[in-house]
Amino acid sequence: MKTIEKKILVTGATGKVGHAFTEAFLADPNQKGTLRALCHKRSLTPNDRLEVMHGSISDHTTVQKAVKDITHVIHLATPKEDAETIMDVAIKGLFWLLESCRKSGSFKRFILIGGDASVGHYFYPHKNPITEEQDFTAYPGCYALSKVLEETMLRQYFVQYDLDGTCLRAPWIMQGDDLRRHLSFEKEVFGVPEWYKMVDAQTALEYQKENKIPLMLDANGNPMKRNMVHLNDLVSAMIIALDHKKAKQQTFNIAMDRPFDYGKAADYLLDTQKVKSVKAATDYHSTWLDNSKAKFLLGWQPKYGLEQMLDDAWGDVTL
Missing domain, CATH: 3.40.50.720 (NAD(P)-binding Rossmann-like Domain)
Structure with a gap:
């Protein structure tokens, strides 16, 4: 054209x-x-x-x-x-x-x-x-x-x-802190799953106080890739x-x-932000x-991979 x-x-x-x-x-x-x-x-x-x-x-x-x-x-x-x-x-x-x-x-x-x-x-x-x-x-x-x-x-x-x-x-x-709002046991979670509903209310509150994130597992029990x-x-x-x-x-x-690998994300956040994770089993399937x-x-090339996206989401926040 x-x-x-x-x-x-x-x-x-x-x-x-x-x-x-x-x-x-x-x-x-x-x-x-x-x-x-x-x-x-x-x-x-x-x-x-x-x-x-x-x-x-x-x-x-x-x-x-x-x-x-x-x-x-x-x-x-x-x-x-x-x-x-x-x-x-x-x-x-x-x-x-x-x-x-x-x-x-x-x-x-x-x-x-x-x-x-x-x-x-x-x-x-x-x-x-x-x-x-x-x-x-x-x-x-x-x-x-x-x-x-x-x-x-x-x-x-x-x-x-x-x-x-x-x-x-x-x-x-x-974009922005979307991923941080997704990886949370808060009620105001971004997208699905709604992690706080997957555990009892008291456990969800404890995870919130400890700033723990969910490590999503697929139907085979492996870290989810989506x-x-x-x-x-x-x-x-x-x-x-x-x-x-x-x-x-x-x-x-x-x-x-x-694809975004929840296992690698958990490892990266533990290393960079000292954020601990909790395994969360689902019936969903990893995809690519x-x-x-x-x-x-x-000739298009994505600039954002897992690390860049997590850095963008957490920014200068240290939990």
Whole structure:
């Protein structure tokens, strides 16, 4: 693709990834053009390069207005595990976006931010690293199903209309102290599992006072390995995918080079922060999201590994 003056529509722009992408794009001197944020309940502060409009992604007229004169779409909007709204957003909303894009004279590329929920996350055992050729294996719940349906719909628009698009399949996205809030027996834990529920209340309180962290074990009793990506690495992949020729009609796993290993994390935190760990058994399965394709075709390279992510989460805190 030639360098063009971009006009990018961002759905889900007020979320973690949308906000980070917006800031990174506007701060990058190499990125020329403007952004349009389609917001539902929350909002952003507009500026000369950022237009904000409000409305529901499930409304056809709203989406048509949002896509007008747009060159690129970054689709992030999702309601997570909300059965009441998920089909309106993930299916109906995506359908109106794709329909508007294929009929647009200015449209260049559609970027869907998918997730490893479409290939089972850690719910199912995998004999091999998970590549982009892995069959869809949604785990129970409406969110994982929606991620499968989104990727399927986008792929069919490649087939039906030769639409230019790509899917960046991201696992659990981390930034700042997210990992420290995850590795805690506090009630205000980040993500799942909720470790304090896996022990009795008194034991949970003792672990909190002692600043102990959970060492997650998989179904085989080994330290859990699960896929993660740092927010900055995902955003860098998004920036690359906007114009890269080899991104057209492709799906890419965007993850750390190696999965996050809870055993190695426990050892590292004990060594660097004197934080002790407690084994926590689960029925989940260790997984490995292979990012080789993104590195080979896009030239993308994650900067964050386990140590960098833990350093980022703990910062200067010494427990």
